[in-house]
Amino acid sequence: MKNVINPFGTSTIKDYEKLFKEFGVSRFSKILPKMPDPLVTMRRGIIFGHRDLEIIVDAMNSKKKFAVMSGIKPTNYLHIGSKMIVDEIVYFQNHGGLVYYSIADLEALVDNGLPLDESRKFTYDNLLDLAALGIDLKKARIYLQSEEIKVQRYAYVYSRNVTNNMLRAIYGEHPVGIYMAALTQVADILLPQIEHGKMPVVVPVGFDQDPHIRLTRDIAKKHGLIPPASTYHKFMCSLTGVDKKMSKREPQGIIYLNEPPEVARKKIMKYAFSGGQPTVEEHRKKGGNPDIDVSYQYLTFLEENDKKLRQIYEDYKSGKLLSGELKQILALKIEAFLRKHQEKREKMRKVVDKFIASQGFSA
C-alpha cells in the first residue's frame, strides 16, 4: 500500500502554504532528519514549519546555551491540545534548553478583560500541568507578566521601534492596550537575551502567531539581539469536528487536563465527530474517512507507535474498524493518560507551592 498517511484536516493547508511562500517560513520536514529523537508531532508534520531552527539544532548538537520560550494566557485550564506545546517545550528543555515561560496575565487583562487577581486562580492549576508534563520548575524561568518589571519596561523601550501603521498592518486596528500587550510579548520573547545576553531562542507557536514572531525578529535585529527561531504547529481541532476550533463556549468539544478521566471518556464516546458511514453495513462496504474522523485525528497526536497508528488508519479506511471501536481506542487512551497525568499533578503540588512561594506572588 503506497498511500501516504495524511493524518490532518486539510482545511487550512492553504494558510500553511502561504507561510512558506509569502512569509519565508521553512518546511519542518527538511530539518527533521537533524532533530535528535524527534517528537511524534515533529515526525508527523503536526509541527510543519520553522524559522531559523538551524541555530537551535546547532546549539543542541554542540551543547551551546540556548532557550525555549513560550507562555500562556491564564484564562482557562489547560486542555489536551495545550499538551502538545508543553511537550515541545519539554523536548527542548531535555535537549539542554533553558525554559522561559510567561504567564500572560496582562494580555489576559487587556484582551479578555480578566482581572489580574482572577488570573491567579488558573495560574496555580496551569503550573500543576506544566510540572506534571515535565517542565522543571526549579530550573525554568516562569513568571507572571504583571509581576515582571523587565518585560513591562522593555515594552516601552521597544515601542520606539514601531509605528502605528506597522502595528495596524500586523494586527489590525485595536485598542491601545492590545498593542501594549503585543509589545510586552515582544519583551517576553527577548527576555532570555535581555537577561543572558545574545543567545539562540526558539519559540514554539501556532501558525497564526507568526505576526508576533516577525515583529519580534525585526525588533531583535534593531537591538543587536539574535532574531528568535520558531516552530509552527497545526491545532488540535474540537472534539465535535475537524474544521472547528476548540472553544470555551462549546465545552463538550474540549478535554481538560484536570477533567475526571471517566467524564473525558464519556465525552469522547458521545461527542467525537465520526468519519464513518451511517450504517454498519455501509461502513463495512465503503470504509470510514479518517481525514474527518476526530478520534483518528486525536490519535495522530497521542498514539506514539507509528505501526499501530498506520494499522488503525488502514483498518478504519477499509471498514474493518467501526467508528464506535475507533472512539473506544481514543477514549481508553485519553482516560489512561489523564489518570496518570492527574496522579503526577497531585505529586507536583508541593513543588508548585514551593515555586509560588519562591516567586513571591500569590496564586
Added chain:
Amino acid sequence: MKNVINPFGTSTIKDYEKLFKEFGVSRFSKILPKMPDPLVTMRRGIIFGHRDLEIIVDAMNSKKKFAVMSGIKPTNYLHIGSKMIVDEIVYFQNHGGLVYYSIADLEALVDNGLPLDESRKFTYDNLLDLAALGIDLKKARIYLQSEEIKVQRYAYVYSRNVTNNMLRAIYGEHPVGIYMAALTQVADILLPQIEHGKMPVVVPVGFDQDPHIRLTRDIAKKHGLIPPASTYHKFMCSLTGVDKKMSKREPQGIIYLNEPPEVARKKIMKYAFSGGQPTVEEHRKKGGNPDIDVSYQYLTFLEENDKKLRQIYEDYKSGKLLSGELKQILALKIEAFLRKHQEKREKMRKVVDKFIASQGFSA
C-alpha cells in the same frame, strides 16, 4: 494710584479663559482666601486656576490625609521656572500632604528618545534640587517610572478604560509609546490612592497639562477613586522674551539651578529682554513697560515682598527706574538665591545618596 498690577504676559490669557469657560476649571482667586499662608504665586495669580481644590483645603484644615502628586521628565537640569512647581509641592507638604513624585524616565524614553541609563544622570542632580528646595526625601514617595512596577501594571489596567478615539481626541495621533506614557502618567497620578486607598490628591500642573488631568479624573471615577484635584499655573518665560518659552535650544534664555551664580548674573545683564525705551532720555520721559520686561516678570515670581514689587513696578513705569537698574535688581536677587540654594544642594548630597541607596536604583 488705582492701577492694578498685572504682572504677567498677556499672550495666553485667551487660553486661560478657555479653560474656565469650556473645561470647567475654577478661578484660583475665589479659593485664595481659604488657602492658609498662600505662596506669592498664589497671591499674584500665577497659579490662576484649579479643579476641586476645595477637597484639599478641607483636608488641610481638618488635618485629614491627602497627597500632592507631581513629577518630572529627567531630561535636563532643573531651572528657575521649575522652582515654582517644587515650591508648590513643598507648600502642600508643609501643610500635611504626602508627597508623591514620579521621575518619568519612561516618558523621557518614548517622548524624547532618552535611554533609561542616561535619565539617571539627571535624576541625581534633580534630587539635589528637590531636597534643597525643601522636599523631605525621608517622607516623600519619589520613584523612577521604570523601576516602579505598579505604575506600569496599572497603565495596562487603565488602558481598558480608553478607546483609541479618546486618546486621539485628547492628544492627537501619536506612536503607541506616547499613549502608553500617557496611561502611565494616569497611574502615577492615581498611585497615592492605589497605595493608600481613596484620598484627596492635588496635582500642580501647567495649564497645558489639563488633558492629562481630565483623562485621569475620568478613569478615577470608573475605578471608584477620588478624581484628583489640580492647580494650574502660568509659565515663566524665556529670559529673552515674554512670549517665548524656555527651550534647551536657547540656553541663554534659561537659568539652571546648578549654574554658577555669577554666570547667571551676567546672563541676565546680557540677555534679559527689556521693556525700556531706546535712550535714557526717552525712558525718563515715557517710562518702561513692565508687562514685556522679563526682569520685572521674573521678579513677580521671586520678590516675595508685595510693597517692594509694587514700588519697582511704579518706578519702572514712571521712568524713574532704568532698564539696566531693573536687570541689576533681578540679577542680584537670582545670584543671591543661587548661592544659597547651591550651598543647600551640597549639604543634601548625603541625604540624596542615602535616598538612592534605599531605593535600590543606580543614579
